[in-house]
Amino acid sequence: MATFRPTRVELDYPSRSCLLQHDDDKLFGTYPYVWLRDNCRCDKCFHPSSRGRRVLMVDLDPDIIPDVAEIDDQTLNIRWPDGHLSQFPLSWLKEMQFSNMREDPVSTPVRQFWGNEMHHKIPTFSFADILHNDKNLHDWIEALQVHGLALIKDAPHKEGAVLEIGKRISNLKMISFGETFQVLSKFEASNLFCTNAKLGLHTDLPYFAYSPNIQMLHCIKQASKGGENQFCDGYKVAEDIKHIDPEVFRILTTIPVDFREWGTDYKEYHYKHRSPIIQLLPNGRFKAISYNDQVRAPYIQIPVQDVYKVYRAIKIFNTELYKHENKIEIKMVEGDIVSFANQRVLHGRSSFTVTETNERHLECAYIDWDEACCRMRVIREKMLNQKPL
Ligand SMILES: [Fe+2]
Numbered sequence: 001m002a003t004f005r006p007t008r009v010e011l012d013y014p015s016r017s018c019l020l021q022h023d024d025d026k027l028f029g030t031y032p033y034v035w036l037r038d039n040c041r042c043d044k045c046f047h048p049s050s051r052g053r054r055v056l057m058v059d060l061d062p063d064i065i066p067d068v069a070e071i072d073d074q075t076l077n078i079r080w081p082d083g084h085l086s087q088f089p090l091s092w093l094k095e096m097q098f099s100n101m102r103e104d105p106v107s108t109p110v111r112q113f114w115g116n117e118m119h120h121k122i123p124t125f126s127f128a129d130i131l132h133n134d135k136n137l138h139d140w141i142e143a144l145q146v147h148g149l150a151l152i153k154d155a156p157h158k159e160g161a162v163l164e165i166g167k168r169i170s171n172l173k174m175i176s177f178g179e180t181f182q183v184l185s186k187f188e189a190s191n192l193f194c195t196n197a198k199l200g201l202h203t204d205l206p207y208f209a210y211s212p213n214i215q216m217l218h219c220i221k222q223a224s225k226g227g228e229n230q231f232c233d234g235y236k237v238a239e240d241i242k243h244i245d246p247e248v249f250r251i252l253t254t255i256p257v258d259f260r261e262w263g264t265d266y267k268e269y270h271y272k273h274r275s276p277i278i279q280l281l282p283n284g285r286f287k288a289i290s291y292n293d294q295v296r297a298p299y300i301q302i303p304v305q306d307v308y309k310v311y312r313a314i315k316i317f318n319t320e321l322y323k324h325e326n327k328i329e330i331k332m333v334e335g336d337i338v339s340f341a342n343q344r345v346l347h348g349r350s351s352f353t354v355t356e357t358n359e360r361h362l363e364c365a366y367i368d369w370d371e372a373c374c375r376m377r378v379i380r381e382k383m384l385n386q387k388p389l
């Protein structure tokens with residue numbers, strides 16, 4: 001029977017690596033000396049319960065060369081020049097094969113951009129399932145990663161539902177409004193979202209350097225007239241613009257725009273931040289969209305001769321957002337929680353009518369990707385019986 005185990009180790013000085021080989025000379029794996037010394041699993045070098053490295057860079061010699069390396073049944077033994085012995089289980093070395101390093105699917109999801117066709121296929125989950133079933137919780141977060149939009153049905157018609165979901169993950173993101181905040185129409189509100197006015201497609205809190213990642217809007221009481229929500233996949237629009245007008249794409253991805261908001265609700269606050277409307281990662285993947293007309297600052301810190309072309313680029317972006325084929329509209333019913341990737345999927349709201357007996361009430365909360373991905377990874381590892389490395 002074929003075995004996965006290598007039986008021979010060769011010290012390969014030109015590559016400064018141990019080459020582990022099978023009986024038939026087939027290569028099992030290449031392990032650089034410095035990497036092996038850095039990752040010694042003994043109690044002196046690695047703290048087993050905290051899983052923290054004890055060998056610090058200050059004591060690590062990148063030019064280190066083993067005195068002796070040999071394979072003994074299930075272990076690679078290495079004796080270093082100072083006499084220290086490192087023992088690596090071959091099963092662990094197999095998981096650490098450089099040639100076979102697997103991407104973390106939670107960190108790099110495959111996104112699917114969408115337009116108006118999403119109207120008929122919004123990923124939908126039940127509140128009770130998300131609360132009581134880990135697989136459903138995982139799949140909901142995954143839907144947010146892939147599509148940026150998901151609907152949760154049948155939550156209780158009272159405050160606290162989004163907090164319960166937050167607790168399933170870890171905690172909600174705390175901001176100056178608190179952990180959750182109520183979107184009710186108010187007379188003389190200092191914040192536009194607390195009026196009954198139409199809200200243009202936007203991302204929340206673009207005036208934060210660390211904008212909220214996932215947003216949940218729980219419909220506790222719906223207006224009888226108006227109050228529909230619009231959603232648009234900003235990444236799809238950005239991808240379209242990249243092909244339609246590369247110069248506009250360049251402006252939107254490089255020239256920062258200022259956002260600010262101040263007020264006296266809750267505690268006195270004044271937030272401000274500037275960033276390009278479309279933000280890219282170094283590898284060209286979309287990182288975030290920041291766009292919110294309601295809180296776009298009157299000041300723009302760019303050379304005055306650039307102002308016209310920036311406005312023109314923003315106008316083109318805005319026009320794409322509102323194209324019929326790019327946006328969807330839903331009217332939540334009481335008990336719905338619409339959840340979306342705030343820095344990807346823009347949301348808006350139609351104006352609505354409030355009467356004494358019919359006041360619209362939404363509860364809103366945010367969750368950071370770090371917390372959601374952490375929960376997803378833990379559930380996934382349990383389902384697949386995988387141990388973190
Ligand atoms: Fe909003």
Ligand SMILES: [Zn+2]
Binds near residue numbers: 041084
């Ligand atoms: Zn050690």
